[in-house]
Amino acid sequence: MATKTWKIEKDLCRCCHGEGAFNNLAEPRTFLDKVEVYSDMLRECLDIDIPPVPGELCAITYTICNACIARLRDACNFKKQVQDCEQRFMTLYYKNAIQGLKPATKVKEEIEVSIEHAQSDTDADIVLKKEDEDDDDDNHFLGGDDDDGMSDDDLPIKPPKQSVSTMKTRPKPKPKPKAPPVVKKLKPPPKPKKAEPKPAKEKKGKYADEFTFTKKPDGGTEYACKHCQSVFRSNNSYVQHYRQVHLKERPKLRACHLCDVKVPGYMRAFHMEQHGLPAPTCGSCGKKFAYPHQVLRHQKTFHMGEKNFVCTTCNFKFSTNYDLKNHEKTHSSHKPFSCEYCNKTFRWKKSLKTHVMIHLGVKNHACAVCKAAFVQQSSLKYHMAKKHPENPNLY
Template identity: 40%
Template sequence: MESNFSDSMCRCCASEGVFKDFNSTYQWMGAEEVYADMLKDCFDITLTVSETINSGGICEVCITQLRNAFNFKKQVQYTEEQFKRKIEEMKFKTEIVKVEEAGEDDFPSDHNLSDDDFSSPEYDIPIIKMESSSESAKSKKRATKGATTRSKKAKTEDGETSAKRSKWDGKYTLKVTDQEKKYECNDCQRAFPKRPNFTQHYTHVHLKQGPKLRSCHLCDVFVTGSRRSRHMEEVHGLPRPTCAACGKKFCFPSKLIKHQKTVHMGEKNHPCTRCDKSFATRYAMLKHCETHSELRPYNCDVCGKKFKNKKGLSVHMDIHNNRRRYKCEACDRGFVQTSSLKYHITKHHPESV
């Protein structure tokens, strides 16, 4: 494959534009970076420097990929060191147990050790007794019995075991229709498409319990699952899942993949059964289906007018509350609805159309 190399280009992808010198030192997240050294450390690649032509540099896209690879390598190395240390600890504990279980006849006669010989700190190690074969067999038997008991628990209609259902029994009402099923909270009548959405709502709103915290494997900080990636980036320099096309950052890799498929690739896998339109998410498809329905379950408490969805009711309530959110840029006059603003611009400011 031929490439059109020039004197001003990225040495990693051969693209032209703004780039940085790969031999200079830069600051990022409080740490120094030399991209030539990072390439050598990660991939054992040394870029050639020319004295006759411009040696080029490295673009921001390649810097991000290199930084991700460099941080990933450090993470793997750190995890490997922790694993090796754990193996050494287990070997040492096993040797201590063997010494503890050995009798006096197992030692040579010239080892006449007194009580004072074991008073030094090197012998102040707690003895961890290992299970005997009979105890281990009993433990396995109890675990097998427990697993069998759990597997025999009957499944309810919404996929929960009877033990889990008893915790939330009476807290919600499952309503099933032809198109969907909803979990309605018995305390506030809010409906949710999935049971985990309801449990999160009930735990946070009615039980006043905060989200569960997860520990960071690199420090002693506890953060929520949604903020863990931000903590890893801001404190430890491990970047969050980032879209290479628009630079948007996400909490989880699954959110990034969904964003790339729906926004940049235009994937729409949720078609409407009443028309030819398709949507990126099931939620958007269900909201669209409300336009085909003849039902108007949302009533205005002021005038009694009915609407198909909450958004229509919310826009209508702006009329009663005289909430003028749409401003004319030409005369700064406010309007309740966008249609009124468009009519005003067409009539009074035709030059702006």
């Protein structure tokens, strides 16, 4: 079977394979004062992830046409409409605020029914006599008895219906005298119970006894390790630290389906390159990453200059929320990290570690010329500039 070559001269829409001058999927666009990122809209609305391909085709094949943009926008609006309507319906339903109109019930007219009652012996005798007379008259006109020898006297006699007015009414029973009401004795009001303090909830988790937690002013929680005083912002980060650092449990290794080698998850993409499968790579600068979502984040940050996180104090923009949080610490006088030897406080954890090395006498930065050792790398650079200016390449 002959292979067909696909030559792309212009931008390619990844949704309909149309060619033209289109918009980038990862580039933010403003529509009706609303920022849209089409790759994110495809992922959130349709659960479709379109990754960029590495190499020269990255820029021209990671686009979308205007017709597909309109259809994608309609799908996102419809999804939001359904979600809002469903949320409002369930809210009103659980509040019993939805009532249905019941159909009007038709009232049927009552039919008068005559009630048959047992007759007394005297009434039955009068009725029998009247029927005998009537039977005689009938036999006279009909010409005597029937051929089979049965007369009308042999037939069973039905008592006539009696009107409701002839009914004998029973006397109503006399009402029984009511018992005198029992007067209930009022109980004295209960004494107010003393509010007992609620027992504190036990900390849940497999390693709950290995750390202490404190509430921050902004409502968050900090987790401090009891072994090394390291501070973490989430319980998951602490558990990972405790298992890998103190319990020496390394991350699980993933097996390669092409060979018998097992590597960590973040190294799997680089290992697969040995089998000819390229790792996720940026098409603009050729940088390689472990996961495809890191390529998109890299392209938005470094190549497109996307910076959506703004400092409220100095209006400085950042590409990630983590960088913004670190920057906001420079505007605050709060220094949470304190030295256990001299009680000096620091804003950054790295600064505290460097300061503690001074107390412990740990000097990891040594001069390659005179073997003088220093705690900080900046001290080593200053030493090289003053004592050995002829060797600028050594620092």
